[in-house]
Amino acid sequence: MFFLDYVGNRLLIAVIGGIHVFINHPLAVGAYPLVALMEYWGFRRKDAEWDTLAYRITFVLFIITTSVGALTGVGIWLSTALIAPFGIGSLLRVFFWAWFTEWLVFISEVILVVIYYLTWKRWSAGGWKKVHIGVGVLLSICSLLTMVIIVAILGFMMGSGSWPADRSLFSAVFNPLYIPQLAFRTTYAMMLAGLCAWFLIFFFTQKRSEFRRRAVRCVSIWILAWAAPFVGAAVWYWNKVPAVMQANVDVGLLTQRFMNWHETFALIIAAAVALIVIAAVIGAARPRLVPGVVLLIPFVMGLWLLGHFERVREFVRKPYVIADYMYSNGVRVAELPVFQRDGVLTYATYVSNRTVTSGNMVAAGRDVFMVTCSRCHTSYGVNGMMSKFTNLYGREPWDADAMVAFVHTMHTTRTFMPPFPGNDKEAEALVAYLKHLQASPELILGAQADWLPKPQAQQKPSGGS
Amino acid sequence: MGPVAINSLMCLALAQTPVPRDIDLPLPIGDWQLKFLLVVLFLVHILFVNLMVGGSILAVVFELVGLNRSKYDSLAKRIAETITVNKSLAVVLGVGPLLCINLVYTIHFYSANALTGYAWISIVPLVIVAFLLTYLHKYTWDKWRGPYKNLHVIVGGAAAFLFLCVPLIFLANINLMLFPAKWVEVEGFFSSLRVGNVFPRYFHFLAASLAITGLFLAGWFGRRSYPGGSHLADFTGGELRGLFYRVAFYVTLAQLVFGPLLLFTLPYEGVNGLLFAAILPGVAVALVLLYFLRREIRAERKRLGPAYLGICLLFTLTVVAMATGRHVYRESSLAKHKTMIEDETARFRSIEFAAHMRIDAGYGAGEMLGGALTGEKVFRNCAACHAVNRVLAAPSLVEVSSIYRDNPEGIVNWAKAPGKKRPEFAPMPSFAHLGDDQLRLVAEYILKTGETARIPPD
Numbered sequence: 075m076f077f078l079d080y081v082g083n084r085l086l087i088a089v090i091g092g093i094h095v096f097i098n099h100p101l102a103v104g105a106y107p108l109v110a111l112m113e114y115w116g117f118r119r120k121d122a123e124w125d126t127l128a129y130r131i132t133f134v135l136f137i138i139t140t141s142v143g144a145l146t147g148v149g150i151w152l153s154t155a156l157i158a159p160f161g162i163g164s165l166l167r168v169f170f171w172a173w174f175t176e177w178l179v180f181i182s183e184v185i186l187v188v189i190y191y192l193t194w195k196r197w198s199a200g201g202w203k204k205v206h207i208g209v210g211v212l213l214s215i216c217s218l219l220t221m222v223i224i225v226a227i228l229g230f231m232m233g234s235g236s237w238p239a240d241r242s243l244f245s246a247v248f249n250p251l252y253i254p255q256l257a258f259r260t261t262y263a264m265m266l267a268g269l270c271a272w273f274l275i276f277f278f279t280q281k282r283s284e285f286r287r288r289a290v291r292c293v294s295i296w297i298l299a300w301a302a303p304f305v306g307a308a309v310w311y312w313n314k315v316p317a318v319m320q321a322n323v324d325v326g327l328l329t330q331r332f333m334n335w336h337e338t339f340a341l342i343i344a345a346a347v348a349l350i351v352i353a354a355v356i357g358a359a360r361p362r363l364v365p366g367v368v369l370l371i372p373f374v375m376g377l378w379l380l381g382h383f384e385r386v387r388e389f390v391r392k393p394y395v396i397a398d399y400m401y402s403n404g405v406r407v408a409e410l411p412v413f414q415r416d417g418v419l420t421y422a423t424y425v426s427n428r429t430v431t432s433g434n435m436v437a438a439g440r441d442v443f444m445v446t447c448s449r450c451h452t453s454y455g456v457n458g459m460m461s462k463f464t465n466l467y468g469r470e471p472w473d474a475d476a477m478v479a480f481v482h483t484m485h486t487t488r489t490f491m492p493p494f495p496g497n498d499k500e501a502e503a504l505v506a507y508l509k510h511l512q513a514s515p516e517l518i519l520g521a522q523a524d525w526l527p528k529p530q531a532q533q534k535p536s537g538g539s
Numbered sequence: 540m541g542p543v544a545i546n547s548l549m550c551l552a553l554a555q556t557p558v559p560r561d562i563d564l565p566l567p568i569g570d571w572q573l574k575f576l577l578v579v580l581f582l583v584h585i586l587f588v589n590l591m592v593g594g595s596i597l598a599v600v601f602e603l604v605g606l607n608r609s610k611y612d613s614l615a616k617r618i619a620e621t622i623t624v625n626k627s628l629a630v631v632l633g634v635g636p637l638l639c640i641n642l643v644y645t646i647h648f649y650s651a652n653a654l655t656g657y658a659w660i661s662i663v664p665l666v667i668v669a670f671l672l673t674y675l676h677k678y679t680w681d682k683w684r685g686p687y688k689n690l691h692v693i694v695g696g697a698a699a700f701l702f703l704c705v706p707l708i709f710l711a712n713i714n715l716m717l718f719p720a721k722w723v724e725v726e727g728f729f730s731s732l733r734v735g736n737v738f739p740r741y742f743h744f745l746a747a748s749l750a751i752t753g754l755f756l757a758g759w760f761g762r763r764s765y766p767g768g769s770h771l772a773d774f775t776g777g778e779l780r781g782l783f784y785r786v787a788f789y790v791t792l793a794q795l796v797f798g799p800l801l802l803f804t805l806p807y808e809g810v811n812g813l814l815f816a817a818i819l820p821g822v823a824v825a826l827v828l829l830y831f832l833r834r835e836i837r838a839e840r841k842r843l844g845p846a847y848l849g850i851c852l853l854f855t856l857t858v859v860a861m862a863t864g865r866h867v868y869r870e871s872s873l874a875k876h877k878t879m880i881e882d883e884t885a886r887f888r889s890i891e892f893a894a895h896m897r898i899d900a901g902y903g904a905g906e907m908l909g910g911a912l913t914g915e916k917v918f919r920n921c922a923a924c925h926a927v928n929r930v931l932a933a934p935s936l937v938e939v940s941s942i943y944r945d946n947p948e949g950i951v952n953w954a955k956a957p958g959k960k961r962p963e964f965a966p967m968p969s970f971a972h973l974g975d976d977q978l979r980l981v982a983e984y985i986l987k988t989g990e991t992a993r994i995p996p997d
Contacts, residue, residue, distance in 0.1 A: 090663060140627050141670035148634060149663035152652075155641065156660060159649040163562045166641055170567035177634050184631045188624055406563060409887075412894045421887060423559040465965070466924070466932045476931045480923030487920075487968035 104267025110210030294357030439507025593752025809872030821860025914984025940989025
């Protein structure tokens, strides 16, 4: 199995996904409507300056969305498939048509982006200009549509809808968080796009010009106009999350941790919105007062909020990768009792040890780690096993019996953890391996760098204690 | 070696590889429909990949030629302009076939991806950088003149180089997935290049890219609506048409070497009569194609002749034949392994089914889960943090039993709604989910065990 130690599999997905969202929301979903509006505004008022500004902003959008934006979109897929093949493989089978449709919309979106930018000069006269503006509107609709479909799939992953019972697409999509989440994202994208456009105005207009003043004022009004619905959507979402979280988790430790988190989230929303609104109010009233650098602050806050929001979303779905069907380590709920009875190594594909004996505790433990923990945890790095157990038991050599007990029951108190999908012997082996790691740290290599475990007869000696 | 011997050798190699299980959900649409979609969508995708790769190579080549003969520089610029659209389409159109291959060859594709993991995921940054370089190359063409011209060529060259790397990574994966018996030998991307025949495939692909781009550009510059006069004053339409027809002709001629090289280096697994039945008509069509290309090059036309569409059609037929052959080879190469996966999946499913029959009938999945609950068993929930006589991550039972002496209800209440009392420990989580009955059992057990341990055994 692919495995990135230190950095962690999750962080790889988070980085690619993060970049994608940071580009998609402000520079596509939010920006294309804004640019199309600018172009229309310039056309109606016969003001070439608006048209030029819209064209220049579109150039930036075009370059970034068709390269980094499009590729990180594909990258989310490549990375999740690499790290959670069983999760993605299953999602694809459930959501084939949704994904297929999304793909068609994605193709249209990219074709429209290319047409929109490359024909700007050619389609500038008379009736053609109207066609061009039409392309801009279509483009805005397409980029919104891709988000509508993708959020449905994300929603499905965390949704406590009735899918596991009836397996219908409808109940999977219309889970309780879907609409609030969509409203939150859409309005937020619009606001962020306003901030980006404002920032770009500083590059694309003359200093101290009358037009810059007007442009900043209009963009500020755009931001303010979206601020009110955004606050509404944020509060709606904020109130919906605990209900869903509680459906998944109702236990002390997590709730405590979650409450802090929930409040931080509210605080960041409030602060970011306040900053953005203050900037926009000043921008609307006194357009010359706000220098470009100051805009970076609400923008960075904005991105932080977006990142936080994604984390909450990712956390809510735990311990599942597909609600009530598959755990985040790829073990299906239905196969869990079989693994717990016969051992997970018995049925695993690429392991060097099928059974645990007193002689292979550490090596078998490493196999158990790879199969059951490595999708989310590293050894010493991000979300590392070492730091988790150090928090619990301190720096002294850990107590093996207590750890075995913990492994078997952690899911009852840490409800974001899946139940340990192995038998007693395997839990002991895992603990032996972790204690071995505590004593002698080593980098764990995944299949992409190490050999696949061979059948026992030809196995190379590995990491024995 | 006879086919029987080869077959048994193959089984021997496969027998030593562990057999994975398939995903436990039905395919969303039929198996052959998916495969049909895969082949068709892949062809559309690869067409634009070819134009992207071939275009960026030709742009750099002609820019280099243009260093001495400036009219080729303007030609290179026009070629570079076509890449913008083609490369965007290449990426978006790749998603469809990726979707299909993920579904229909789930296990094989994912295994290859995991084994070449670093290279596979680096496709994302590599293509991003290649795209950005392509934009830089295109939009600085008129600005970076004179002393900056070399830099400009280097930017174009770097983009073309990256465009050459990415297909190799894809090919390594597509190739590796065909040979499950070799998976255990692979340690990363570079070692995967030793499996099968990646390089002959790669050269075949590169040549196809150049040929298709040549054909495309012959049409692009030769088309009636092309504003030739204003853009490329130094070329006549006929000259450009002839130039790119020649590119298509000579590269396709070279395929007569690359093609057989690819075919005869294919590992034996999977080579069968059907493969030849699919490929040979393609070769025949290619020969006809070469004849027409040659005729068109000799006919000194100013514009595209009516033969252009016919040539494109012949090209498409050849490509469809080759793609079919490729699919036939993939199917026969994986047939054995796929059956093994199906058997293994079915075997596990029956085990799982039997376990659930037991559970539904009120037994545990195995003996381990049966038996009456005792305080000692429930205590397993606590043993991660509490030990009898030692401090683990929480007070020992000796200490707890002294606090709650004769007060088991106190333990039950605390366990249902614990708080944080001691600065040195993390707060205890709630155990309300165990229910009052189990908590009472465990409270009795804690008091008894703690008190017994406190009394010195003398």
